[in-house]
Amino acid sequence: MADTLTPEQRSERMGRIRGKDTKPEMIVRRLVHGMGYRYRLHRRDLPGCPDLVFPRYRKVLFVHGCFWHCHPDPMCKLARLPKSRLDFWQPKLEGNRRRDGENEAAILALNWRFMIVWECELKDTQSLAKKIKSFLEEENK
Known part of the structure; x- marks a missing residue:
């Protein structure tokens, strides 16, 4: 199916997508805060500026x-790939994935531990809360 928007309209919509304070991130923040944990946001001194x-x-x-x-x-x-402009999207998304891997390795090298919360996991907040709690309460190895 062809894109129903003009390139200018698509560009304007994609430009509105931000890297911080996204809806999935806000859901996780409220969940974690409600569980009694306190946290810092987007520390720039850590690789990948964690959420x-x-x-x-x-x-x-x-x-x-x-x-x-x-x-x-x-x-x-x-997580499906777009059907149009694969020559643009594949390298862009692969670059994101590669950078994520580098950031994760750098976090581990600093003796920090990380957990990834995927957007699709937000459907089941009870399960996600258990997963986050076990991650935060496990001993560093």
């Missing part, structure tokens, strides 16, 4: 959009 930082635990959470970060789960419907 939520828990200095006390030396742990970070990245909230990833399934499309933008190429969620590898084959069951995730949000």
